Amino acid sequence: MPAPLHPSSFTLPRRQFLATAGALLLGAGLGIHPTPAAAFDPERLRQSMQQAYGQAGLAVLEEWFALLERLRGQDVQMQLREVNDFFNRRIRWVDDIVVWGEKDYWATPLEAMGNGRGDCEDYSIAKYITLKQLGVPGERLRMIYVRARIGRSQITQAHMVLGYYSTPNAEPLVLDNIAPSITPASQRTDLDPLFSFNSEGLWAGGSSESRADPLARLSRWRSVLERMQSQGFI
Secondary structure, X not given: OOOOOOOOOOOHHHHHHHHHOOOOEEHHHHOOOOOOHHHOOHHHHHHHHHHHHHHHHHHHHHHHHHHHHHHOOOOHHHHHHHHHHHHHHXXXXXXXXXXXXXXXXXXXXXXXXXXXXXXXXXXXXXXXXXXXXXXXXXXXXXXXXXXXXXXXXXXEEEEEEEEEXXXXXXXXXXXXXXXXXXXXXXXXXXXXXXXXXXXXXXXXOOOOOOOOOHHHHHHHHHHHHHHHHHHOOO
């Protein structure tokens, strides 16, 4: 999303969709697998980053390791705030076709940090993986596909944000690359949720006019997981 949006509030039905919709499809059927912190391999990550992006990429990766060390065991609100700020500052929004030569490429956190450029999916994935590595339970995090309205116009664009749920029925907090502050979903009427997902499953809304096919999107998620495994994240 290249342009800033103007936040206001979710209606109650949208909030209920994001908070309480049941899992439509589970990980086994989609090829979505959990990302346990035990499989995390810092040395392999260093080797992967050095090989792909050289010393400049390695320097950003070391900053990320320092962030993990500093935030481990801290209050979750601080973790959310610092992780959101880290990636919003270090990744510059650039369209996939410019960065990767593809219309819709989902980058791993290593690719996003090494390149220093990415789009909304890349920010959301990087924040999701980082918070899981800090010990935030995966069931409290969902990547949320939305239709975002631009300013006061009726123009909309597909967009992705990360949602944090303090409890299964809670209104999520929204971590967004185009807004510096983390806000409750009730303050984001510019975002119409289409579906959300994490490593455990997919939650779909009732819209029949979704511009983002969940199964097509999740094939990209499977690809990201495979690349993260080869790089040393999982």
